[in-house]
Amino acid sequence: MELEKGLEIKDFISLINGRVSATINRHLNRRFKAAELGITTEQWSVLTCLWEKDMQTQQYLCDHTFKDRASITRLIDVLEKNGLVVRMADPGGDRRINLIHLTEKGIELETTANKIIRESIELATKDVTTTDFVTLTSIFKTIIGNIEDEN
Amino acid sequence: MELEKGLEIKDFISLINGRVSATINRHLNRRFKAAELGITTEQWSVLTCLWEKDMQTQQYLCDHTFKDRASITRLIDVLEKNGLVVRMADPGGDRRINLIHLTEKGIELETTANKIIRESIELATKDVTTTDFVTLTSIFKTIIGNIEDEN
DNA sequence: TTTGCATTGTTGTTTAATCAACTATTTATG
């Protein structure tokens, strides 16, 4: 991509690198708080993996949330402290592994959380066509591919 | 936007809400570190405003970096500690205001930093057309508008 | 003029990301 007049470096970075992301994050965290969900969006992203399929390793959660191991360790610490998940031993006997298991309380959060998320997405993407979103997704994948290849 | 098959909520959030942003941030911060620039991308975003026009209030820097006042206070603390900027009194006599002024050291960083940023953008946007980028920018603006209006 | 409101900036607390160094366990290989 050629950077041309009207496409300033600062705008590029500001848009791609955090502004949208931060705005949505702030918005969602406020909604979570208002609904007294008791979780943050980061914790939600971990729970999302488990709602899809329970009993995953921390490494699996790293790969699917794009967070690093240290971050996942600490998020699981919080979720465990708040009684939403528990760390379990691998039935297969691999003692390096923790399997993360949803508690009842963790399972019950799904409905409310997803309702809030859906509402927010609808709000955010009012006037955004599905076609546009496909374009956006594809650009993102290109960018991530370009960067991760070289790192 | 209707969420359809193939456009999972999780994907939406993962893409919009942090993954691209985090990846680029990580990439840039590593480059900055490798080049021994001595600043982070967050500090760079503040400096960018000052390189464009020196002697701005902290409030101006908030508005242009989309950070809140507390964040700017602390970023300026760091930049000042590292000798890149100084807080100055308003010549107009408004004692609520700090004017942030680039030091020689702060001015000198621009060339090197911008070189790294340009290289990274070229790398990241290899195979992204300008048209695509315009689409992306417009979607972002819509989304931000939708959310900020209601908040 | 003074009283109230708006603006600017700071501070404390909590949450989370990054990076590097580390432990424990498992697997490969020589």
Add this chain to the structure above:
DNA sequence: CATAAATAGTTGATTAAACAACAATGCAAA
């Protein structure tokens, strides 16, 4: 089998964001 290398997770230090509460200053309206 023994040793090296890979994998899984933890911990400490540093950076930064969000939110709320706060202080100081400036301005406007009664």
